Amino acid sequence: MTKEKPDSHDSNPESILLQTTEFNISSENTGTRIDQFLTSQQTEVSRSQLKKWIEQEYITVNELPVSPSYKLRLEDRVLIHTPEVAHSPLQPEDIALNILYEDSEIVVVNKPAGMVVHPAVGHSSGTLVNALLHRCKDLTGIGGVERPGIVHRLDKDTSGVIVVAKNELALNHLAAQFKDRTIKKTYLALAKGRFKEYEGYINTTIGRHKRNRKKMVADEAGGRPSETSWQVIHQYDRFAYVRLFPRTGRTHQIRVHLSSINHPILGDDLYGGKALTHTEKFLRCALHARRLELKHPTTGKQMRFEAPLAPDIQDFLNRHNQGTPLPNSRE
Template sequence: MERKFYIVDEQDAGTRLDVFLSKKTGKTRSAIGQLITRGNALVNGTPRKAGYRLKAGENVIIELPEEPRTDALIPEPIPLEVLYRDQDIIVLNKPAGLVMYPAAGHPVGTLMNGIAHLTDRLATVGGPLRPGVVHRLDKDTSGVVVVALSDRAYYPLVEQFKERTIEREYLVLVHGEMKEKSGNIAMAIGRARHDRKKMSTRTNRPREAVTHWEVIEGFGAATLLRAKLATGRTHQIRVHFSATGHPVLGDRTYGRKTALKLGSGTLRIPRQMLHAHILGIRHPVTNRELRFSVPMPDDMKRVVDALKRTIKGESR
């Protein structure tokens, strides 16, 4: 068994035990519920039911069964939208809900499993389960991602990300109304002090992080922004906007509830409203400039359309 330990912070106070542990471990609520029923989860040393509402400061321990380990990337016929492909790189439009590569809790069904099905030509560097991966998008973030298919492409791509010569632009919906039309967020980011799976501006090991943003359209309760990364820290956009009081809509880790109050009703947000809209790179072998752009996905469009309808209704 693998034992995990968590401290409930103010943001998670009031959350059901099964929901909290599902979010922390990446396992389904059903799987967590079974573990809770077996007595594998304790709150302050006491077994609790799945529906128990947690309080800030409580200690939560869960024992997880060890998952079978594999060092082989299993090809799977996962539908993928390929934007560009040659013998050295592949560029895709990753859908929300798809994990980048196998890891604990996600041994299969990932982007890399799908790429392995498309081609048996994969880089030998980066690790057996993530060959050629030079950057990543979170599971619930959609948009453009590039993967190296050859070793000769891998290292130059890594260097471009390191030297910050990559163009990365995101579309993001955040809570509330921005006071300015554009701005910069310069807040160092590192691992959160009490939860190693989260990033925070309050950290013992801060690393420089800068995000440029500009308003595309405001809706009162929310704002559609264009965000550009000057650095590429883990969860950077999500942490930065959360720290400024405008968390990404639908962000269960750094944000608020997944329903937005609009007038007399509520709008359900299906996932974090963050989309990697543009990726510009220099081809690692030919040195040719490449720029890929993918439009806002349908689930995000529906939220924007609902916000627009609300604004029109209020202006009548």
């Protein structure tokens, strides 16, 4: 895959082309529909949006237009000319938020599963940033135009606590804490299988998967160091309720780490956490950001924020209440 110089596109005067991305098709992907293939290679753009780009000829094969159902052939050259509306301002949206804490410097939110943190290609509205722009009138431009106030992220399907800066001073202070790894993060997850130990430590590199650009992979050559400690709270018959302490903050880190020890998160289809049985399935990645501990950016006071366990995870646990408590059972 290669990236070329930005270009322009006369058929859509409201858009600019940020970059051209190229895929050269190997035997492994021959016979696959082009829209399915491109969906599997990244996380930012939905399949429906890719179909639109194919129909608008932003995506070509061997420099020729194709249909979304086109089946790839060996050595096909797929080009994606990524369009984005030029200088499109972020729009405030009146979306209800579960606020855990707020003052003049920061706002701490219990993000629901299914909400994207900031607008991106394929997700231009309905995000946490859109909601915060409506609530915090002075947020615009803090830390950049595209991600105002954002100092860390949660995946779309991850629920739980996230902190947002309300001014540049707070943003810089929080960013430094994340960089220095002084912020303590605690997550809760439902992981497949029976654990042989009730606690452990994972220390690997994490890098982009060579073939599936949508995935990350542990122990990847050239990957970035990553560390996660874990404890089993309850062991059930076919899954465990687990507490996790990530020291670093790599993309998909907890999901990759649990999968690497053969205990993928329930509902995480990307990393092997599919249904327990044919009739029992968790409908999203069962990962929850439970706790965040940090120093207030102006007072220096140590603060601790907690998000109650998401209802869908709590309901799942309630249906399996015969689990075995382990030494870490106090949540």
